[in-house]
Amino acid sequence: MAPVKAGEGERAKLSRSAVVDHALALADNDGVNALTIRRLATEVGVTPMALYWHFRSKEELMAGLADRIWDEIRTDVDPAADWPAQLRAMLESLIDVLRSHSSASTLLMGSEKLGPSHWQATEKTLEILRTAGFDPEHASEIARSALWTGLTLVMSEPGFNDAGLTEPERAEIQRRKQIELASLPPDRYPRLVEAAVPMTSCGDGPDFHYKFGIDLFIAGVRALAPPER
Amino acid sequence: MAPVKAGEGERAKLSRSAVVDHALALADNDGVNALTIRRLATEVGVTPMALYWHFRSKEELMAGLADRIWDEIRTDVDPAADWPAQLRAMLESLIDVLRSHSSASTLLMGSEKLGPSHWQATEKTLEILRTAGFDPEHASEIARSALWTGLTLVMSEPGFNDAGLTEPERAEIQRRKQIELASLPPDRYPRLVEAAVPMTSCGDGPDFHYKFGIDLFIAGVRALAPPER
DNA sequence: GTCTTGACTGTACGGCGTATAGTTCTCAAG
DNA sequence: CTTGAGAACTATACGCCGTACAGTCAAGAC
Numbered sequence: 001m002a003p004v005k006a007g008e009g010e011r012a013k014l015s016r017s018a019v020v021d022h023a024l025a026l027a028d029n030d031g032v033n034a035l036t037i038r039r040l041a042t043e044v045g046v047t048p049m050a051l052y053w054h055f056r057s058k059e060e061l062m063a064g065l066a067d068r069i070w071d072e073i074r075t076d077v078d079p080a081a082d083w084p085a086q087l088r089a090m091l092e093s094l095i096d097v098l099r100s101h102s103s104a105s106t107l108l109m110g111s112e113k114l115g116p117s118h119w120q121a122t123e124k125t126l127e128i129l130r131t132a133g134f135d136p137e138h139a140s141e142i143a144r145s146a147l148w149t150g151l152t153l154v155m156s157e158p159g160f161n162d163a164g165l166t167e168p169e170r171a172e173i174q175r176r177k178q179i180e181l182a183s184l185p186p187d188r189y190p191r192l193v194e195a196a197v198p199m200t201s202c203g204d205g206p207d208f209h210y211k212f213g214i215d216l217f218i219a220g221v222r223a224l225a226p227p228e229r
Numbered sequence: 230m231a232p233v234k235a236g237e238g239e240r241a242k243l244s245r246s247a248v249v250d251h252a253l254a255l256a257d258n259d260g261v262n263a264l265t266i267r268r269l270a271t272e273v274g275v276t277p278m279a280l281y282w283h284f285r286s287k288e289e290l291m292a293g294l295a296d297r298i299w300d301e302i303r304t305d306v307d308p309a310a311d312w313p314a315q316l317r318a319m320l321e322s323l324i325d326v327l328r329s330h331s332s333a334s335t336l337l338m339g340s341e342k343l344g345p346s347h348w349q350a351t352e353k354t355l356e357i358l359r360t361a362g363f364d365p366e367h368a369s370e371i372a373r374s375a376l377w378t379g380l381t382l383v384m385s386e387p388g389f390n391d392a393g394l395t396e397p398e399r400a401e402i403q404r405r406k407q408i409e410l411a412s413l414p415p416d417r418y419p420r421l422v423e424a425a426v427p428m429t430s431c432g433d434g435p436d437f438h439y440k441f442g443i444d445l446f447i448a449g450v451r452a453l454a455p456p457e458r
Numbered sequence: 459g460t461c462t463t464g465a466c467t468g469t470a471c472g473g474c475g476t477a478t479a480g481t482t483c484t485c486a487a488g
Numbered sequence: 489c490t491t492g493a494g495a496a497c498t499a500t501a502c503g504c505c506g507t508a509c510a511g512t513c514a515a516g517a518c
Contacts, residue, residue, distance in 0.1 A: 013496090014496080014497085036473080036474065036475085037474080037475060037476080038473075038474070038475085046496095046497075046498085047497070047498050047499080048474095048475085048476085049476075049477095049497080049498070049499085050496075050497055050498075052475095052476070052477095053495080053496055053497065054496095057475080057476080058475065058476090112390060119413065119418055119421055122421060122428075123417075123418045123419075123420050123421045126420035126421060126423075126424055127419075127420045130420055130423075136420075136423055136424040136426075136427055137424075137427040137432070137437075138441070139420070139424060139427075140424045140427035140428045141427070141437075141438065141441050141442070141445075142445070143428075144385050144428075145381075145385075145442060145445060148381035148384075148385050149381075151381070152374075152377035152378075152380070152381055155338075155377075156373050156374075156377050161341060184348065188352075189348055189352045190352075190356075191352050191355035191356045191359055191365075191368070192348055192351060192352045192355060194355075194359075194365055195355055195365040195366075195368060195369045197365075198365055198366040198368075198369035198370070199351075199369045199372075199373075203366070208366075208370075209370065212367070212370050212453075213370070213374060215453060216370075216371070216374060216446075216449040216450065216453060217445075217449060218449075219448070219449045219452035219453055220444075220445040220446060220447075220448045220449030220450075220452065221445065221449075222452065223448035223449065223451070223452050224441075224444060224445060224448055242465085243465080243466085265504085265505065265506085266505080266506060266507080267504085267505070267506085275465095275466075275467085276466070276467050276468075277506085277507085278466080278467070278468085278507075278508095278509095279465075279466055279467075281506095281507070281508095282464080282465055282466065283465095286506080286507080287506065287507090
């Protein structure tokens with residue numbers, strides 16, 4: 001009568017959501033490229049083909065991951081705040097989630113089919129913008145832009161591609177890039193040489209990168225806002 | 230003495246740049262995923278391993294493609310124009326190139342190692358921003374942002390993922406997405422339903438999408454510009 | 459004529475996604 | 489208690505992929 005619970009030694013049943021859990025952990029730890037059907041199957045203790053009972057294809061699995069990520073994004077912004085603050089809150093929530101899953105940006109960029117979690121976030125963003133006075137066409141454009149701004153802010157943080165490496169490795173790679181830029185011929189690339197440090201690193205941490213990116217976006221939207229009614 | 234020229238019936242010699250040419254054409258026509266070593270080799274009439282004489286790995290080939298694309302970007306903006314106009318010109322040039330190669334955005338996003346062509350474009354962008362009065366740190370951040378804005382503007386144009394399909398196929402896919410959004414429960418997703426058309430299509434063409442995206446970016450930069458000296 | 463070397467070819471390996479068919483377990487109906 | 493049906497897997501195999509490694513062969517150099 002009661003559903004089968006996995007006993008101490010027994011093998012736990014597989015389920016769609018359990019597979020997604022493992023897959024997301026795998027992608028976060030070892031990168032999206034390491035997420036293969038075979039490896040995931042091994043990790044959850046089944047044959048590769050077993051996964052095809054729960055997902056029609058690898059693409060559907062990836063869509064499942066994307067949906068899981070969308071699900072984490074909070075859409076409960078303070079309705080008392082003014083609209084730029086609300087928009088900012090949405091963007092910050094997006095970025096928080098993306099930063100907490102190192103594979104999330106890549107996943108969201110790559111997945112085509114989208115579901116309710118994505119609709120929910122988009123709906124909320126559109127609502128903020130429509131309430132601010134933008135017409136549907138502009139609101140759509142800005143909402144799209146907000147999503148992509150979040151994705152690229154995370155992906156353009158220096159060192160993003162080296163996620164999954166140890167800290168000294170990352171530092172070493174960054175150091176090398178910095179030297180490469182700083183060693184360019186200064187007569188041909190004066191500005192690049194001058195900016196070798198900020199172009200390759202985050203200085204005192206990534207906070208400035210994110211704050212500035214968000215500020216830039218919000219400032220643009222404000223500047224293009226429809227006249228106050 | 231004279232270098233071997235391919236006669237009428239003779240087989241032309243392979244060269245790094247010829248391979249890149251073919252590869253870029255292949256990627257543009259059939260998508261980046263269709264660009265495989267084996268297929269490229271077949272297309273240029275050699276064994277797969279022959280390509281490894283000219284490139285250390287597939288990754289290096291891809292980097293070659295990226296470099297070729299960077300090379301096409303014009304950096305000769307009008308020095309008499311004011312800095313926002315110059316920045317806009319750079320961004321427009323980037324977008325022009327990306328739009329003329331349907332695989333370019335994906336290629337640029339994926340390639341890690343960068344060369345002189347990329348440095349040149351970045352140098353010019355930094356110069357514009359430094360002359361405008363931004364310090365190196367802000368200039369770096371804005372230059373990065375400009376690049377990513379260009380990439381994502383192209384990739385977020387509705388229908389981008391369906392590049393390579395015939396026009397009626399694209400129209401059909403777009404129509405289906407539109408209907409999907411328009412058919413959502415209006416009580417739960419009123420704004421999405423309302424914006425079903427602009428969220429899934431470009432209306433009278435993609436011009437508005439690009440113009441608005443560029444305007445948004447430039448407006449943001451202007452708003453954050455350092456005080457006029 | 460032999461040697462070097464640049465530009466390839468041939469073969470093979472391990473890994474990938476997944477089609478197809480077969481197996482085993484669970485559990486309600488008889 | 490038997491049985492049969494479906495759910496949840498396993499086994500095997502196919503055709504791709506990138507590429508390591510070794511062999512081939514024409515064209516100058518001496």
